Amino acid sequence: MDDSTGREAQEARWRAWMIATQAGDAAAYDKLLAELLPRLRQYIRRRVFDVNAQEDVVQNVFLSLHRARHTYRAERPFSPWLYAVARNAVIDYTRSRGRRLGRELSLEADAGVEPVAAPADPHADDLAPELIEALQALPDNQREAVTLIHLEGLSVAEASERAGVSKSALKVRAHRGYRALHALLEDWERE
């Protein structure tokens, strides 16, 4: 079975389980969540670099998925809906983290305390620490595009579906992100 047939079968399976879930079928829901758990963990680990927060975000994604399950419509594909829920949870986490860091940094500045760096992501062993740092420095939309295309290896069509933007917009974001990454890494190398 080639990749695209496998993905289509998976999509059909998830869609059927989701429809059964909406009707209150706990067995179908159990199967759906069991299949989604490793996918969503991987998705979150590629986007949330603070290892202490990753599992919290995974749980938030599942809570959102549970609360929003009535917004899925059977005639629509399942994966874009699922990844939109996950993306929103990551955005919510990034916003709340930004607000929290802002408060903590101002307190630390007042007290003269050195901020503590977040631990590196052990699941991103294949990525150099400099690359992880440079990825974190990118704007959210560029980081997402670079991650989807260059790190997860998705096609432009798949990546644009998952990001919820047009193919051309995704290509522009990925290109800008790649250029920014390149510039950042070069700067650091010079330093």
Place this chain on the structure above:
Amino acid sequence: MSERGTEVMLEGLVENLEPVKPIPPLRSVFRMLALIFGVAALVNLLWVGRSLAPLSAWLHPPFWLLLIGLVVTAGGSMLAALTGAIPGRERLARMGRGTAWAGALMASLGGILGLAAADPVVARFPLGITVACAWRACALGAVPAAALCVYLARAFERRPGVAAIFACVGAVTLGSGLVHTSCPSRESLHLLLGHWLAPLGLALLLALPFSLLIRRLGRGSRAGS
């Protein structure tokens, strides 16, 4: 939190699963909105009688630009409000927001061009009729805005304040479009203020109670899920 904690949470979600009714498709929501606006147009007819804006106004391009701007703003805002509450429809939501901004620009341009082209006699400012038109636009838009907000509360709205703004701006500007076509006045300052800026301001005020409504109804409808 540990991975085991996540697995325990998922077991809890499965155990507490209850059947849910999927939200209605966007097509039927737009049909319902069209019906409500049809009724609003009838109410408008009964309110002001069978009057139309004067012929001289229809022959004036800024009048058209303002009207098209109002309709485009309304369509874009309502699309943005509705699709913003449904995961996976972000592309449509972005399109709606862009359309709404383009409409707002057109409406403002129509109002300003009308003002620039007006002779001093026509450019005087009738306060009474301006307040009446703004109020009428707001009243015509209030029911559709409430219907939109009920739908938003039932969907999965993460930012009720922003959603309420788009819903109210959409509904009130469409109401203002109805007012614009039936208002006997063609005075430029009145058209800019009474048909565009004042209804916009009222829509923003209306968004305050409606965002609370979305929050409250949303909490209630999701409590069981």
